[in-house]
Amino acid sequence: MGFSWWLSMIIICHLLAATLISSDTSLSSNKLSPTSSEFLNFAKKREVFDWMVGIRRKLHENPELLYEEFQTSELIRRELDTLGVSYKYPIAVTGVVGYIGTGRPPFVAIRADIDALPIQEMVEWEHKSKVPGKMHACGHDAHVTMLLGAAKILKQREKDIQGTVVLVFQPAEEGGAGAKKMLAAGALENVAAIFGLHVMPNIPIGEVGSRSGPFMAGSGFFEAVISGRGGHAALPQHSIDPILAASNVIVSLQHLVSREADPLDSRVVTIAKFQGGGAFNVIPDSVTIGGTFRSFSKESFVQLRQRIEQVITGQAAVQRCNATINFFEENAFYPATVNDGKLHEHFRQVVGDMLGEEKVNEVKPMMGSEDFSFYQEVIPGYFFFIGMADASLGQLESLHSPNFRVNEDVLPYGAALHASLASSYLLQLQQNVKVAEGMGHDEL
Ligand code: NI
Numbered sequence: 392m393g394f395s396w397w398l399s400m401i402i403i404c405h406l407l408a409a410t411l412i413s414s415d416t417s418l419s420s421n422k423l424s425p426t427s428s429e430f431l432n433f434a435k436k437r438e439v440f441d442w443m444v445g446i447r448r449k450l451h452e453n454p455e456l457l458y459e460e461f462q463t464s465e466l467i468r469r470e471l472d473t474l475g476v477s478y479k480y481p482i483a484v485t486g487v488v489g490y491i492g493t494g495r496p497p498f499v500a501i502r503a504d505i506d507a508l509p510i511q512e513m514v515e516w517e518h519k520s521k522v523p524g525k526m527h528a529c530g531h532d533a534h535v536t537m538l539l540g541a542a543k544i545l546k547q548r549e550k551d552i553q554g555t556v557v558l559v560f561q562p563a564e565e566g567g568a569g570a571k572k573m574l575a576a577g578a579l580e581n582v583a584a585i586f587g588l589h590v591m592p593n594i595p596i597g598e599v600g601s602r603s604g605p606f607m608a609g610s611g612f613f614e615a616v617i618s619g620r621g622g623h624a625a626l627p628q629h630s631i632d633p634i635l636a637a638s639n640v641i642v643s644l645q646h647l648v649s650r651e652a653d654p655l656d657s658r659v660v661t662i663a664k665f666q667g668g669g670a671f672n673v674i675p676d677s678v679t680i681g682g683t684f685r686s687f688s689k690e691s692f693v694q695l696r697q698r699i700e701q702v703i704t705g706q707a708a709v710q711r712c713n714a715t716i717n718f719f720e721e722n723a724f725y726p727a728t729v730n731d732g733k734l735h736e737h738f739r740q741v742v743g744d745m746l747g748e749e750k751v752n753e754v755k756p757m758m759g760s761e762d763f764s765f766y767q768e769v770i771p772g773y774f775f776f777i778g779m780a781d782a783s784l785g786q787l788e789s790l791h792s793p794n795f796r797v798n799e800d801v802l803p804y805g806a807a808l809h810a811s812l813a814s815s816y817l818l819q820l821q822q823n824v825k826v827a828e829g830m831g832h833d834e835l
Pocket of ligand 1: 589
């Protein structure tokens with residue numbers, strides 16, 4: 392413990408020294424400052440802000456669903472070309488990975504998800520979605536824009552970057568496990584850490600929210616077909632009623648959390664789908680139910696999955712029905728989003744320098760999920776919310792609402808935070824190497 396305290400004091404001293412150097416020498420400094428309010432000022436400049444707003448609105452007008460983000464991907468590559476950023480494409484169908492800096496280690500990644508949702512936009516405005524039934528209702532259009540904004544900021548300072556910033560434009564966050572495919576394609580090879588963000592309607596603009604450790608739940612989905620024997624509704628003795636069987640299954644499933652789980656180990660089982668029958672006087676052959684289950688630990692997750700299967704098949708059998716269950720394992724299981732403790736400290740420091748310590752809201756864990764968690768299973772990762780609330784805009788609707796709106800004032804904050812988190816973490820990694828090298832000499 393004493394050793395790590397001593398080491399961190401050395402790192403802090405180095406960081407302070409770098410800060411002093413760069414505050415003296417503005418853009419011509421040879422070190423990237425970890426205090427990056429100048430990044431924010433740059434991103435807020437009228438021409439940079441207008442450029443970002445233009446990109447975001449273009450994306451908003453042309454939403455594309457998971458693994459179909461071809462125009463989105465093309466726009467990203469066009470902007471990277473204009474900025475002079477090299478990239479790899481295609482990765483995971485439509486994904487793009489850009490590189491800014493020395494092209495050598497250390498590598499630190501910043502990530503944006505790029506897909507939209509199958510939702511009909513209800514907001515009437517000039518740049519409403521032009522595609523019926525599809526909408527950027529989760530703000531991923533803003534995420535793409537902020538990552539491009541970060542690229543613009545970092546490109547200005549490329550010669551000062553102490554390593555390489557990896558820009559991860561990832562498809563299919565919404566139910567397609569795009570992060571898993573990006574990893575399988577080698578997008579994060581040799582990357583030391585990754586940062587990701589999500590716009591949040593209920594956190595004030597200019598503020599952020601996050602926490603160390605478990606942040607968002609792991610999630611799974613399931614669908615079950617419960618089959619009986621259809622017949623006349625007036626002669627139930629000649630049928631096997633799958634509607635009653637499914638009803639009992641649903642009630643029994645609600646016991647998994649209330650009676651089998653530790654009350655202090657948060658879990659959710661929700662049946663969100665119940666389809667069966669079509670006439671007042673017909674007992675149908677089968678019923679389809681489906682839903683989601685959530686937990687923070689892997690053990691709880693595995694246990695829930697196993698018990699859901701047992702309860703559905705067992706309870707259906709009690710009612711003389713058969714059940715088949717699909718857990719969509721390939722794409723539907725997302726691990727819990729767990730933030731690295733050291734990266735949390737780095738985040739607090741960067742936000743504190745840029746916006747003030749009081750702008751960091753420690754938020755409670757939530758049962759929503761995010762496929763950023765796949766990255767965190769492999770390397771240290773950090774995910775945070777970036778606020779959009781502004782009284783002058785009225786109440787902003789929640790994520791996934793057909794009335795969802797983005798407060799575009801968030802764009803400079805996201806761009807500057809991305810750029811600052813990555814570049815100052817690279818600097819920190821280099822300082823660690825230098826400290827370690829220095830220690831080696833002392834020992835000799
Ligand atoms: Ni989202």
